[in-house]
Amino acid sequence: MRAYGFTAVGGPEHEAFLDVPEPVAGAGELLVRVLAAGVNPGDRRLREGAHGVEPPAVLGREVAGTVVALGPGTAGFAVGDEVFGGCPGMVGGWAPLARVTASFAAHRPVGVSSVDAAVLPVAAGTAHDALTGLDLPAGATLVVNGAGGGVGVAVVQLAAARGLRVVGVASPAKHDLLRRFGTVPVAYGTGVLDRVRAAAPSGVDAVFDLVGGAALRTVASLVGDRSRLRSVADKPLVAELGGADVARDRSTAVLAELARLVAAGGLDPHVTRVVGFDDARAALAAVERGHEAGKVVLEIG
Known part of the structure; x- marks a missing residue:
């Protein structure tokens, strides 16, 4: 089958x-006919x-996408199910068929498009897990x-839903978007600490x-x-500063909650660009430049 990837590091x-050969679902995996796939900075890093x-x-x-085959140990899923999830080894999604980890997959609800569902596992999943790890009480900043x-964009929405006060450091071009999601925006650069403290006079909790x-x-x-x-x-x-990375959950339960x-x-998954499969190079280039206002999706099916 025709797929998009890289030939050298x-x-x-x-x-x-x-x-490449068509993939086969292994133990704990679904074989999915891909309708849409997310494009992430992590693809560049890979x-x-x-x-x-x-x-x-x-x-x-x-x-x-749609489940077309099941590997052993995939109870709860059936051929024909509309699902979304993460690919094993963080590779393989930019193709007509892809393996998906069953424990990091969920059924796509009616009313959630494949385009929106495709971008939930990485960005929104990371945001969810970060907030779970911080475990801040309502009213915290x-x-x-x-x-x-x-x-x-995902974390400010999920934080607001938990009753947190959110101050978002971002470029001025994205301030209106952040305000829409209930965030107080401040600009990067010299004086950022003063701007944050002015926006959060009671202090910062996390x-x-x-x-x-x-x-x-x-x-x-x-x-x-x-x-x-x-x-x-x-x-x-x-780690040097005494903080930590985000411990990822990567579970069906998290994906189901996000959906x-x-x-x-x-x-709002905030997909702002949907690109045809033939333009996969342009899609990754857009994300690599770092100026996209929202999520980029490859439409494959």
């Missing part, structure tokens, strides 16, 4: 359409050698550093970072208790 020049994925490999870590990206580097080091000073500091952008630095929120209107 490195830059986008190594991306290509590949001719191409650059993250997680030790050996090329040639098919990109794509999250999909939505959370600073989201890099609130305008895919994970950021920080969730999606930027890393010097920006993470700066906002870390907002919390005295570094156990309330999380980052998915710079694992070595957040329920989407169906009820409590979570």
Whole structure:
């Protein structure tokens, strides 16, 4: 079958359409005919050698589609089910057929499109797990550093639904969007600590970072208790600062809850670009530039 991936570790020049065998569902896996697949910064990192994925490999870590075959140990699913979920090894989704981990898959509810469902496992799933790990009480103040990206937009919505006060650090172009989701936006750059403190005069209870580097080091000073500091952008630095990475759940229960929120209107996956499969290179390039206002989806089926 025709799939999109990379032939060598490195830059986008190594991306290509590949001719690969059709996958077979293994133990604990569903074989899914893919309708839509999410495009994430993590796909770029895989191409650059993250997680030790050996090329040639098919990109794509999250999909939505129709179950066409079941591996052993997949109770609760049947051929013909409309599902969404994560791909084993974080690869394989940008193809007409993909393996999906049954324990990280859920049924797609009526009223939730395959395009919206396809982007829930990575961004919204990470946001959900970050908030679960922080376990903040209603009324607490959370600073989201890099609130305008895919994970950021999800976490500010989920935080607001938990009754948290949210201050989002983001570029000014994304401030109106953050306000729409109940977040107080502040701009990056010199003086960011003063702007955050003005927006949160009662103090900051936790920080969730999606930027890393010097920006993470700066906002870390907002919390005295570094156990309330999380980052998915710079694992070595957040550990040095006394915080932690986000412990991922990757369960059916989390995905089902996220889909329920989407169906009820409590979570907007914020897909702003849907790209045909033939334009997979352009889709990843758009995400790699980092200026997308929302989630990008490949429509494959």
